[in-house]
Amino acid sequence: MPLPVFIAVGLAACAVIAAYAHWLGRSARQTLSDTEDALRLFQAACPDLEARQARLAGDRHAALVMLENGDAGLLYAMGSKWMARDLPAGSIKAVKRLSANRLRLILADYTMPRLTIALADENERERWIEAMENAARPPERGPIERKATA
Amino acid sequence: MSFFGPLLDPATLPDPKQVATPLFILFVLIELTLVHRRRLKGDYETRDTLTSLIMGTGSVLGGVLLGGLGYLCLLGAYDMRLTTIQTTPLSLFLLFLLDDMRFYWGHRFSHRIRWFWADHVIHHSSQHYNLSTALRQPWLSGISGMFLLQTPLALIGFHPAALVFVGALNLVYQFWIHTEAVGRFPRWFEAVFNTPSHHRVHHARNAKYLDANYAGTLIVWDRLFGSFIPEDDAEPAEYGLVKNLGTFNPLRVATHEYVGILKDVAQRGLTIRQRLAYFLAPPGWSHDGSRMTSDELKRRDEERKKQNEKTTVRAAD
Numbered sequence: 133m134p135l136p137v138f139i140a141v142g143l144a145a146c147a148v149i150a151a152y153a154h155w156l157g158r159s160a161r162q163t164l165s166d167t168e169d170a171l172r173l174f175q176a177a178c179p180d181l182e183a184r185q186a187r188l189a190g191d192r193h194a195a196l197v198m199l200e201n202g203d204a205g206l207l208y209a210m211g212s213k214w215m216a217r218d219l220p221a222g223s224i225k226a227v228k229r230l231s232a233n234r235l236r237l238i239l240a241d242y243t244m245p246r247l248t249i250a251l252a253d254e255n256e257r258e259r260w261i262e263a264m265e266n267a268a269r270p271p272e273r274g275p276i277e278r279k280a281t282a
Numbered sequence: 283m284s285f286f287g288p289l290l291d292p293a294t295l296p297d298p299k300q301v302a303t304p305l306f307i308l309f310v311l312i313e314l315t316l317v318h319r320r321r322l323k324g325d326y327e328t329r330d331t332l333t334s335l336i337m338g339t340g341s342v343l344g345g346v347l348l349g350g351l352g353y354l355c356l357l358g359a360y361d362m363r364l365t366t367i368q369t370t371p372l373s374l375f376l377l378f379l380l381d382d383m384r385f386y387w388g389h390r391f392s393h394r395i396r397w398f399w400a401d402h403v404i405h406h407s408s409q410h411y412n413l414s415t416a417l418r419q420p421w422l423s424g425i426s427g428m429f430l431l432q433t434p435l436a437l438i439g440f441h442p443a444a445l446v447f448v449g450a451l452n453l454v455y456q457f458w459i460h461t462e463a464v465g466r467f468p469r470w471f472e473a474v475f476n477t478p479s480h481h482r483v484h485h486a487r488n489a490k491y492l493d494a495n496y497a498g499t500l501i502v503w504d505r506l507f508g509s510f511i512p513e514d515d516a517e518p519a520e521y522g523l524v525k526n527l528g529t530f531n532p533l534r535v536a537t538h539e540y541v542g543i544l545k546d547v548a549q550r551g552l553t554i555r556q557r558l559a560y561f562l563a564p565p566g567w568s569h570d571g572s573r574m575t576s577d578e579l580k581r582r583d584e585e586r587k588k589q590n591e592k593t594t595v596r597a598a599d
């Protein structure tokens with residue numbers, strides 16, 4: 133099969149399978165039941181960080197976690213799985229208020245460039261921004277990612 | 283006809299991946315349907331599956347666009363061959379076994395050397411483990427230099443087209459082991475072949491399971507070279523990376539570790555040795571010790587488990 137045809141057929145197959153998965157209802161995002169749930173999931177993903185408190189997003193697809201070291205952390209539903217990150221100084225490039233209850237975070241992380249978070253109301257939105265203030269500040273030294281890959 | 287059976291023209295060997303692609307699609311659809319109906323164990327998520335499939339399609343394109351350099355090197359090595367090994371069914375079988383060991387070492391290097399990991403990490407970047415994960419393949423393998431491991435086989439006298447054929451056959455074998463639907467096979471099969479159970483361990487991010495079961499088709503290489511870890515029912519595998527991705531964007535999935543390396547290497551105040559180490563040291567290495575390699579993660583996990591055991595015993599007393 134010539135390459136362009138193979139690629140066209142491949143992309144068509146991608147679209148068909150994705151549409152089928154969506155039609156089956158496999159696009160639903162994971163939801164947090166309560167703050168305990170958020171802390172447990174964050175701790176499991178980042179065992180080196182001490183999670184103290186959590187605030188749930190309005191749609192329960194994300195949680196802001198306050199860490200023992202004073203930084204904030206974030207738990208975010210990536211489809212049916214979770215992704216967790218700490219947010220040290222310099223990790224947030226910009227915070228955009230999309231609406232009264234929606235925030236967009238632009239992050240200094242190539243593997244997590246932007247996230248949209250739905251919050252209960254304007255008050256809650258401002259509380260989140262306040263809690264992430266340190267993460268939006270430039271780091272004291274050069275940005276050194278604290279990550280381990282394996 | 284030769285001693286090893288009918289002679290084959292290496293140039294006419296089919297591309298096993300292209301031949302198998304319709305079956306890959308069919309089996310993904312079947313697994314997805316049965317998982318959804320709870321007839322099979324597993325998990326599918328739309329965007330994750332779509333990303334895996336796009337990565338698979340892109341890897342075919344990348345292979346064609348970037349694979350030429352590697353193939354030219356193999357042809358160069360073949361020109362300097364010690365002898366000529368005719369392409370026959372038996373010689374292909376022998377080559378498959380030898381190449382399977384080549385795959386083992388290449389895969390092991392891919393987990394232990396960050397430059398190669400930057401290419402291979404793509405295959406491990408899904409938090410799901412299903413047949414679509416098998417198709418989540420890198421786009422830039424052609425520039426990784428991994429083809430160098432195939433050159434000894436070309437130097438011995440195996441035709442480069444035969445090398446490409448058995449390499450692709452190995453990848454086709456590995457498709458079906460990316461599933462949670464199968465528990466374990468009879469003991470003799472699990473002892474010899476790479477199976478879903480062994481490969482689940484390989485895709486796990488649990489510290490205990492990191493850097494194990496590098497096999498392609500035969501798990502015997504892991505048993506032989508000391509990297510085999512059996513699946514422990516008491517510790518189910520959690521799939522993905524130590525630090526999972528926060529994006530489904532295929533372009534970012536394909537390039538994220540290369541970007542990570544560049545960022546690290548470009549840091550101010552590093553020695554040449556440290557910059558080189560960001561390419562060649564194991565993933566997770568850092569000049570200031572702020573990250574952890576898999577060895578360190580494993581050590582810490584063992585310490586924690588021992589500590590927990592002590593606490594449990596004390597509590598029981």
Ligand SMILES: [Zn+2]
Nearest residue numbers: 389402406484
């Ligand atoms: Zn691997």
Ligand SMILES: [Zn+2]
Nearest residue numbers: 405416460481
């Ligand atoms: Zn795999």
